[in-house]
Amino acid sequence: MTMSQVPVSYRVSERQDETHDTVTLTLEPAGAPLESSKPGQFMMLYAFGVGEVPVSVSGPPGAAGLTHTIRAVGAVSRALCSAAPGQAVGVRGPFGTSWHESDAFGQDLLVIGGGIGLAPLRPAVLAALREPGRYRHITVLIGARSPAELVFAAEYERWRDSGATVEVTVDRADAGWHGHVSVVTQLVGPSGLDPRRTLALICGPEVMMRLTAQTLLAAGMTASQIRVSLERNMQCGVGECGHCQFGPLLLCRDGPVVSYHAAAPLLSIREL
Amino acid sequence: MTESTAAALAGHTFATGLSRQHIDRLAAHATAIEIPAGQRIFAEGQLAARFWLVISGRVALDLQIPGRGRLIVETLGPGDELGLSWLGPIRQWQFGAVAQLPVTALEFQSAAVEALCDYDHELGYKLTRRLLATAVSRLQAARIRILDLYAVPVRSAGGP
Numbered sequence A: 001m002t003m004s005q006v007p008v009s010y011r012v013s014e015r016q017d018e019t020h021d022t023v024t025l026t027l028e029p030a031g032a033p034l035e036s037s038k039p040g041q042f043m044m045l046y047a048f049g050v051g052e053v054p055v056s057v058s059g060p061p062g063a064a065g066l067t068h069t070i071r072a073v074g075a076v077s078r079a080l081c082s083a084a085p086g087q088a089v090g091v092r093g094p095f096g097t098s099w100h101e102s103d104a105f106g107q108d109l110l111v112i113g114g115g116i117g118l119a120p121l122r123p124a125v126l127a128a129l130r131e132p133g134r135y136r137h138i139t140v141l142i143g144a145r146s147p148a149e150l151v152f153a154a155e156y157e158r159w160r161d162s163g164a165t166v167e168v169t170v171d172r173a174d175a176g177w178h179g180h181v182s183v184v185t186q187l188v189g190p191s192g193l194d195p196r197r198t199l200a201l202i203c204g205p206e207v208m209m210r211l212t213a214q215t216l217l218a219a220g221m222t223a224s225q226i227r228v229s230l231e232r233n234m235q236c237g238v239g240e241c242g243h244c245q246f247g248p249l250l251l252c253r254d255g256p257v258v259s260y261h262a263a264a265p266l267l268s269i270r271e272l
Numbered sequence B: 001m002t003e004s005t006a007a008a009l010a011g012h013t014f015a016t017g018l019s020r021q022h023i024d025r026l027a028a029h030a031t032a033i034e035i036p037a038g039q040r041i042f043a044e045g046q047l048a049a050r051f052w053l054v055i056s057g058r059v060a061l062d063l064q065i066p067g068r069g070r071l072i073v074e075t076l077g078p079g080d081e082l083g084l085s086w087l088g089p090i091r092q093w094q095f096g097a098v099a100q101l102p103v104t105a106l107e108f109q110s111a112a113v114e115a116l117c118d119y120d121h122e123l124g125y126k127l128t129r130r131l132l133a134t135a136v137s138r139l140q141a142a143r144i145r146i147l148d149l150y151a152v153p154v155r156s157a158g159g160p
């Protein structure tokens, strides 16, 4: 067994409810910490006695602890979401490819997140906002089902203050909502996109990523200027078991962040 | 028509690809307007006899639902066309519209534009294509929202 296959013990140090089913956990190492992650990478989180699942890092790069934003959808994610401060969690990683947001230095960085898909993008946004002067513009477009299901909502104003344009839209508004009501792709047109000088990072449900990428292509961007984060079931995390195979890609190793150039032909194949 | 109206129309996404002559003809029926935030532009059930090209700001399309209050169905912004019901069989607004942020727009009387299209069929064809594209993209957006993409997927019982 290699080191990356042995979970390291961490403890929940903080817990923040994001929405009715989504929680952000901060984890501190019980002993020696794991190597720090790059934006877009993920960890395998082990809820003792229940199971292990891949979860992206959602905290700032280089932070001492680990931050993960988890939506309760099944047994393991539910167990992680209900972890209380002090509770132990096993962690392996970091795994996978990163956003490489710095490739957009001197250009526009366009970040588009749908639902919980904003979680893997948050480290890239925070990294870019540490040095906003190195980008022409930083734009973050956020889509969610409803205002109550927006993650990191308390931070958008801070991102704006740090130099980003942040636009938020929901599929269904409630009476108190005064923002956009539309599909997230409808925010692209008014965003002032310069298709020749933009790097786009997209994460969300697969259909949302495909439609968003198509909107960007129609606006004149090329597939190699667009990066998406893909998810498949994972087990080993190190390219050995084949669980995360997606066409020719092993997503734990060749992903989760891949160029749309590589992803587009695979996303159009049913049941891959 | 003022020159600034024609220039505003020429700079609007809706007019992309129209000839100078067509822009001038259409601009002759346009009025540049400003709508303060909070002002209702039209109400559900009223006669639908105008449409707008939004230049800046944001408009909320809404519907009053008994027991649930006023719900926003969709928002429109810069580059969007506002008002499609004048094209329908019943020329009544199906939804209301209110300026959510201060709006600048070009306003058109639909009867005048229809008369212009009857006179200049080529312009009529081009406008019809643009209005159809608007309707198609609104329909697709509505369908995507019906899909409820952000909901937790339910694992299917089996089979593709």
Ligand SMILES: Cc1cc2nc3c(=O)[nH]c(=O)nc-3n(C[C@H](O)[C@H](O)[C@H](O)COP(=O)(O)OP(=O)(O)OC[C@H]3O[C@@H](n4cnc5c(N)ncnc54)[C@H](O)[C@@H]3O)c2cc1C
Binding pocket: A042, A051, A053, A054, A055, A056, A057, A069, A070, A071, A072, A073, A074, A075, A076, A077, A078, A116, A119, A120, A230, A231, A232, A233, A234, A256, B152, B153, B154, B155
């Ligand atoms: C690289 C990577 C990064 C991820 N990052 C995050 C993250 O930051 N936050 C987070 O909450 N989740 C993330 N996920 C998804 C997470 O791993 C799954 O939600 C988890 O594996 C579900 O396990 P479970 O035992 O709780 O539920 P299961 O019993 O395995 O599944 C319960 C239900 O959830 C659905 N489901 C399972 N996996 C997913 C998925 N990936 N997306 C949508 N629905 C799914 C299933 O279809 C089923 O209906 C990531 C996945 C990958 C591959």
Ligand code: FES
Binding pocket: A233, A234, A235, A236, A237, A238, A239, A240, A241, A242, A243, A244, A245, A250, A251, A252, A253
């Ligand atoms: S998870 Fe085992 S090969 Fe990717």
